Amino acid sequence: xxxxxxxxxxxxxxxxxxxxxxxxxxxxxxxxxxxxxxxxxxxxxxxxxxxxxxxxxxxxxxxxxxxxxxxxxxxxxxxxxxxxxxxxxxxxxxxxxxxxxxxxxxxxxxxxxxxxxxxxxxxxxxxxxxxxxxxxxxxxxxxxxxxxxxxxxxxxxxxxxxxxxxxxxxxxxxxxxxxxxxxxxxxxxxxxxxxxxxxxxxxxxxxxxxxxxxxxxxxxxxxxxxxxxxxxxxxxxxxxxx
Numbered sequence: 001x002x003x004x005x006x007x008x009x010x011x012x013x014x015x016x017x018x019x020x021x022x023x024x025x026x027x028x029x030x031x032x033x034x035x036x037x038x039x040x041x042x043x044x045x046x047x048x049x050x051x052x053x054x055x056x057x058x059x060x061x062x063x064x065x066x067x068x069x070x071x072x073x074x075x076x077x078x079x080x081x082x083x084x085x086x087x088x089x090x091x092x093x094x095x096x097x098x099x100x101x102x103x104x105x106x107x108x109x110x111x112x113x114x115x116x117x118x119x120x121x122x123x124x125x126x127x128x129x130x131x132x133x134x135x136x137x138x139x140x141x142x143x144x145x146x147x148x149x150x151x152x153x154x155x156x157x158x159x160x161x162x163x164x165x166x167x168x169x170x171x172x173x174x175x176x177x178x179x180x181x182x183x184x185x186x187x188x189x190x191x192x193x194x195x196x197x198x199x200x201x202x203x204x205x206x207x208x209x210x211x212x213x214x215x216x217x218x219x220x221x222x223x224x225x226x227x228x229x230x231x232x233x234x235x236x237x238x239x240x241x242x
């Protein structure tokens with residue numbers, strides 16, 4: 001990938017139903033479940049094209065980290081805060097016990113040793129700090145999408161809960177999400193696997209009406225997640241405390 005790819009990807013992410021929906025769900029959770037401090041310090045691990053950095057900057061002093069030089073160079077074009085090169089679990093270039101909030105959104109599924117990655121996230125959080133973590137769910141949904149994105153695994157809730165607790169976290173919320181579209185996405189993924197068809201690219205927008213409809217359906221989940229946990233979904237999210 002080069003910097004131009006991340007520029008294109010960023011423009012797609014700002015409109016694509018999946019990225020917009022996930023961003024809205026995460027930001028709503030942060031606003032409701034993460035205590036507001038006078039000077040919150042925030043780290044976005046795996047910041048990629050920087051979609052979350054600007055939004056998190058509205059909450060507190062935000063820093064980013066990614067393993068890609070091209071991603072970092074592009075993020076620096078759109079974000080005035082600090083962005084450093086790093087990698088979970090052993091090369092996180094920020095001090096321990098420092099951040100009020102750490103986000104790792106669809107990150108740890110890329111790491112061979114996810115337990116060590118969670119322990120590294122825990123180490124960077126200040127006492128009583130929070131973390132927001134999202135991962136893809138259910139191995140039966142494994143598809144070409146996972147292969148292209150170099151995922152190591154998808155998760156079940158009990159598996160993620162065990163690994164979070166083993167890393168030392170207190171779990172404040174643990175739920176599946178992208179639930180309303182789960183039947184449709186499951187059927188498409190399973191059909192593609194059976195027919196050996198490749199799914200669409202991450203940098204392809206669906207037609208405007210479809211994209212708008214999916215965005216509205218997915219986005220509505222944030223209201224339900226304020227009061228309940230979903231029993232299934234395409235992804236999992238966790239709010240944890242140190």
